[in-house]
Amino acid sequence: MERSRRSFLKILGISTLGLGTLSSVDLLAKAGMGKAEFAPDPKGMTGKRWALVVDVKKLDEDTTQKAIEACHLIHNVPDYGDEDNEEIKWIWTDKYEHAFPGTEHEYLAAEIEEKPFLLLCNHCANPPCVRVCPTQATWQREDGIVMMDQHRCIGCRYCMAACPFGARSFNWKDPRTTYFKDKEPPNPKYPTRTKGVVEKCNLCAERLAVGEMPACVEAVQDSKAIVFGDLEDPHSEVREVLHEHFAIRRKPELGTNPNVYYIV
Amino acid sequence: MLETALKGSKKYWILIGVLFGLHGMGATAFLYQLSKGLTVTGMSRDVSWGIYIAQFTFLVGVAASAVMVVLPYYLHNVKEFGKITILGEFLAVAAVNMCLMFILVDLGKPMRMLNVILHPTPNSILFWDMVVLNGYLFLNIIIGWMVLSAERKEVEPPKWVKPLIYLSIPWAVSIHTVTAFLYAGLPGRHFWLTAIMAARFLASAFAAGPALLILLCLIVRKVSKFDPGKEAIQKVANIVVYAMIISIFFVVLEIFTAFYSQIPGHMHGFVYTFVGLHGHGNLVPWTWAFAVMAVLATLMLLCPPLRKNEKTLAISCLLVFFSLWIEKGITLVITGFIPNPFDTITEYVPTLPEIAITIGVWATGFLILTILYKIAVSVKEEIAS
Numbered sequence: 001m002e003r004s005r006r007s008f009l010k011i012l013g014i015s016t017l018g019l020g021t022l023s024s025v026d027l028l029a030k031a032g033m034g035k036a037e038f039a040p041d042p043k044g045m046t047g048k049r050w051a052l053v054v055d056v057k058k059l060d061e062d063t064t065q066k067a068i069e070a071c072h073l074i075h076n077v078p079d080y081g082d083e084d085n086e087e088i089k090w091i092w093t094d095k096y097e098h099a100f101p102g103t104e105h106e107y108l109a110a111e112i113e114e115k116p117f118l119l120l121c122n123h124c125a126n127p128p129c130v131r132v133c134p135t136q137a138t139w140q141r142e143d144g145i146v147m148m149d150q151h152r153c154i155g156c157r158y159c160m161a162a163c164p165f166g167a168r169s170f171n172w173k174d175p176r177t178t179y180f181k182d183k184e185p186p187n188p189k190y191p192t193r194t195k196g197v198v199e200k201c202n203l204c205a206e207r208l209a210v211g212e213m214p215a216c217v218e219a220v221q222d223s224k225a226i227v228f229g230d231l232e233d234p235h236s237e238v239r240e241v242l243h244e245h246f247a248i249r250r251k252p253e254l255g256t257n258p259n260v261y262y263i264v
Numbered sequence: 265m266l267e268t269a270l271k272g273s274k275k276y277w278i279l280i281g282v283l284f285g286l287h288g289m290g291a292t293a294f295l296y297q298l299s300k301g302l303t304v305t306g307m308s309r310d311v312s313w314g315i316y317i318a319q320f321t322f323l324v325g326v327a328a329s330a331v332m333v334v335l336p337y338y339l340h341n342v343k344e345f346g347k348i349t350i351l352g353e354f355l356a357v358a359a360v361n362m363c364l365m366f367i368l369v370d371l372g373k374p375m376r377m378l379n380v381i382l383h384p385t386p387n388s389i390l391f392w393d394m395v396v397l398n399g400y401l402f403l404n405i406i407i408g409w410m411v412l413s414a415e416r417k418e419v420e421p422p423k424w425v426k427p428l429i430y431l432s433i434p435w436a437v438s439i440h441t442v443t444a445f446l447y448a449g450l451p452g453r454h455f456w457l458t459a460i461m462a463a464r465f466l467a468s469a470f471a472a473g474p475a476l477l478i479l480l481c482l483i484v485r486k487v488s489k490f491d492p493g494k495e496a497i498q499k500v501a502n503i504v505v506y507a508m509i510i511s512i513f514f515v516v517l518e519i520f521t522a523f524y525s526q527i528p529g530h531m532h533g534f535v536y537t538f539v540g541l542h543g544h545g546n547l548v549p550w551t552w553a554f555a556v557m558a559v560l561a562t563l564m565l566l567c568p569p570l571r572k573n574e575k576t577l578a579i580s581c582l583l584v585f586f587s588l589w590i591e592k593g594i595t596l597v598i599t600g601f602i603p604n605p606f607d608t609i610t611e612y613v614p615t616l617p618e619i620a621i622t623i624g625v626w627a628t629g630f631l632i633l634t635i636l637y638k639i640a641v642s643v644k645e646e647i648a649s
Contacts, residue, residue: 132390132450155373157313161450
C-alpha cells in the first residue's frame, strides 16, 4: 500500500512538472518526497572491506559439508549434482591443485593434497566481473561486497569469462521448473532465480544487514574454521588471525585482490 | 529503390524462398531455446560462450570488407573500386546484422537487451561494442543508400555524405579493435590475453571480408549484367594476399611467445587446439583444417598465374574464408575457456538446436544481403541500359 501511494505521488509530481507549475513541485518536495525511503537496521553490521579467512587445517569433509549446506539452504541454491556441467555453485570444495593451479608440485604434502579447500566468490577489491558487466547488474558495495542484481542481468555471461576463479554460475535451465518443480524452495524469504541470469555468493549481504554472520561462518563456528570480519579494522578477528598465521590467496598475480584468505 | 527487390527471376525467388525457409527453421529453434533456456545449447559452466559468440566475432571481421574498398577509392583514388564500394558496404550491413543477431540469441534474457542502453556503463567493453557496431551499421546503410540513389538519378550524392564516408574508415577499425578488447583484457584467460589480439583481428578481417567480397563479385557477374570488373577483383585479391600473410605471421608470433617462454598457461591453449590436452582434443581436426587451408590459400594467392585466373582465385578465396571462419568462428573463442580456471577441461560440442539457430542467423544475414545486392545490381543494370 505504502509503495503504491508513493509511486502515485511520484507520477502526480511528474505530471505537475509537465504542466509547468513549479510551485506545486516545491510543495511536494516539502511534503517529504526525495528523502531516504529506508532506514538501515540498527543491528546491521557495517564494514569497509569484508573478508573471510579460511583455516584449512580445521576443515574436514564434515565441516565443509555443513558450511555448503547452510549456504545452499538459505539461498535456495539448486543441487543439480557434481556431474552436471550446468551446476550452480555458491560455495564448494576442490583439491589444492585446482584451487591454486600452477602452485602444485609432485611432492606436495599428503595432508594438503587430500584436503578439501572451501571455495567461493573472493569478493575481490578490484573485481574484473564488475569491470566488464555492461549493465551494472554486478557491482561493488562500499563495504567491498560484490553484488549481483538478477533482475537487471541480461545473461551475456561476460562476467563468467572475466572471473578467474570460476565463482559465477549461469542458470542454463530454469530452477523453478526443474529442481524446484516438485519441492518447495527451503527458504521462502529468499527468492529463487529464473533461467538466463548469472548468480554467485553474495557474502550473505541480507544477513549482515540484520546483524547476522554469513551462513557458512555461522555453520562452522564451533571449529572456528572460517573467520569473518573487516580488514580495515585493525582490531578485527580477521586481522588478528592474519597477523598470527601465514595465509595465501588464490591467483594473487592477476591483481584482482581477493578478500578470501587461506591458512594452510 | 526498394521496388527493384520485388521484381526478379525465378532463380532469385527460389533463393529468397530457401533463405526464408532456413530463417524460419532458426526462428523456430530460437523459440524453443527461449522456452527452455540456454540449457538446450552445448555451452556449460566452464565453456560459457560457444558458437554464437564465435560467429559474432568472425562476422565483425567480414564487415571489414567495406573499408577495404572504401579506403582505396576515397583516399587513394583507386578508380576500379568505384563500381564495387556499394557491394562492400551492403556486405558490411548484412554482416553487422548477423553480429547483432548472434549476440541476441546468446543472451540469457534477450528481452532485457535494452538494459545496455538504459544503464550505460563506459567501463564495459561490451557497452562500447554495442555503440561501435550499431554506429557502423547505420553509417553503411546511410552511405550505401545515399550513394546508390544518387547514382540512380545520375547526380552527385549530397555533400554531407562525404564526411560520413571518411568517418566510416576509422570506424571500421574501431569495430575490430573493440571486439578484440572484449577478449584481450580478461585476467586469467591466457589464450586471449595478448596485446596483438586487435592486430590479429584486423589482419584476419581484412583477409576474410575481401575474400568473401571477391566470391560475391564473381557470383554477381554470373547472375546479372553488372560486371564489377576484372581489375577491381584483382586489386581486392592483392589485399587478401597481404592480409592473409600478416594473419599467419601473427599466429606464428603467438606460438613463438608461448612455446619459447614455456609458460604453461600460455602454452595450454595452443596444445589443446593443435594436439589435444590431457586426452581432450575436440578442436584438433578443426585447427589442422585451418592451418592447412590457410597455408595452401596463401601459396595459391602468391602464385601470379593462379591468382590471375579467376577460377583458381575463387578456390583460394573459399580456402581463405573457411580457414579464417574456423580460426575466429570456432577455435579462438572456445579454446579461451580451455582449460577452465581450475585447470581442468570441459569439452564443448554445439547441439542441434544451437546449430539450427546458427544456420538461421546466417540465412537471415544472407537474405538481407541478397535483397540489398538485388537492389544494387538492378540500379547498376538500369544505369548501363
